[in-house]
Amino acid sequence: MNLSYVSTRGAMEPAGFSEILLAGLAPDGGLVVPRDYPQIDPAALESWRALDYRGLAFEVLSRYATDIEPGELRALIDRTYTAQAFGSDEITPVIELEPGLHLLRLSNGPTLAFKDVAMQLLGNLFEYVLAREGRELNVLGATSGDTGSAAEYALRGKRNVRVFMLSPDGRMSPFQRAQMYSLLDPNIFNIAIDGVFDDCQDLVKAVSADFAFKTRYSIGSVNSINWARVAAQVVYYFKAYFAVTTDHQGTVSFSVPSGNFGDVLAGHIARMMGLPIARLVVATNENDVLDEFFRTGSYRVRGLGETFETSSPSMDISKASNFERFIYDLLERDPDRLASLWLHLERDGAFDLAGSAEFAALERFGMVSGTSRHADRIATIRNTRARYGIVVDTHTADGLHVAQRYREPGVPMVCLETAQPVKFAAAIREALGVEPPRPEAVAGLEERAQRFTRMPADLRLLKRFVAERCVAR
Ligand SMILES: *Cc1c(COP(=O)(O)O)cnc(C)c1O
Secondary structure, eight states, X not given: OOOOEEETTSOSOOBOHHHHHTOOSOXXXXXXXXXXXXXXXXXXXXXXTTOOHHHHXXXXXXXXXXTSOHHHHHHHHHHHSOHHHHSSTTSSOEEEEETTEEEEEOOOSTTSBTHHHHXXXXXXXXXXXXXXXXXXXXXXXXXXXXXXXXXXXXXXXXXXXXXXXXXXXXXXXXXXXXXXXXXXXXXXXXXXXXXXHHHHHHHHHHHHHOHHHHXXXXXXXXXXXXXXXXXXXXXXXXXHHHHHOSSTTSOEEEXXXXXXXXXXXXXXXXXXXXXXXXXXXXXXXXXXXXXXXXXXXXXXXXXXXXXXXXXXXXXXXXXXXXXXXXXXXXXXXXXXXXXXXXXXXXHHSEEEOTTSHHHHTGGGGTEEEEEOOHHHXXXXXXXXXXXXXXXXXXXXXXXXXXXXXXXXXXXXXXXXXXXXXXXXXXXXXXXXXXXXXXXXXGTTGGGSOOOOEXXXXXXXXXXXXXXXHSOOO
16 A cells, blocks of 8 residues: 655645655645554564564565565665664664663764664665666755765765765864765765855755756755655664563653754654654753743744854754644644644744643653753763763763653663764763764774865855756756
């Protein structure tokens, strides 16, 4: 049976997985969601317990990618989730910190952050669908670090794909810069813009607003609203559930360091599919838009001046781009109400569900939240090493900190490790007075040859650069 996808705002013709894979927003400005969540009953769930990561990924993803032939999908999954790419056949190992408290390690992929888990699959899915349809894709993006490198490592060397990634010249850490600029693959173009991250993002937006150029050069993106990325992240919630339970009697809670709400949304979807999740803890840093909503019912997008640069920078957001998908479910999947709420949001920069029946019923989704600040994460990094002998990064520390408040007897709490500490060395030095441990794979990274192009923040130069390297349609 084919699963079709619709827009949260209701004005999109139902489409299949392969069609929505390469698209960004729905044509009506909404986000693409499956018409129904596939349901996994307790018997089916137990039958998955013995599966390895690849087997589990196939069970979950074949329910979403229903228009990819199962044998092909299985081959794509087997090629993606290898011990070579993710450090072990477990792909996302779970370790016990103490009874009832666990760490789900998601950052053993090529860029040492959890985004690899979904992005590595996306790279293979893109290549497969583009070849099948005889198309090309030129990914244009802006990055201040994590997302850009995960996209580049996923798309390097892929056929019919090029990546043009803009980053602010001289404003990333030497480690981040080396991670991206040391990729020498001919289909990867790193462009160091003379400016800040917002200049990079403005350039990308300006190119995307030029519909003729975008079509002529098959320009696309790989941002966090991509449905396939969310679906790929659902898998590890199942994996962790099996790792910390022995039968289907109990429930499990998860604590998720959150920015754009992609990771925790995947947990919500796992729960909607029938995974027995008690609580989903949304952990934010000082940029607490999401915590404010879950506490008060008011969702208020932050302005530039209100968006803070923190020591967990991958969560420094002014609005949460995947949030619309959760609100759609909260509003019992009523696209008209969702659309009018978002109209309100675009006009006033805020909406308020306080006092509504839906917000009162929030508890049925198990979502709770909390904020972790710089001092909290530094203290958590120290305590975690002192108690368990493990060094965690700043984002993971935010999740561990907020999790403490929501632990319950008899319900294991699984905290998601979203990056390796080596990526955020300054905070580790501040907390522990030592350099973070450096995985073998990135030994000597900063000394490797680098390839990138410097460019002023000039739209015409950027368009010419892209056009000269692409085939026009
Ligand atoms: C992207 C990222 C996050 C936030 O994930 P969302 O899906 O945007 O909520 C947290 N930690 C790290 C290390 C990240 O790279």
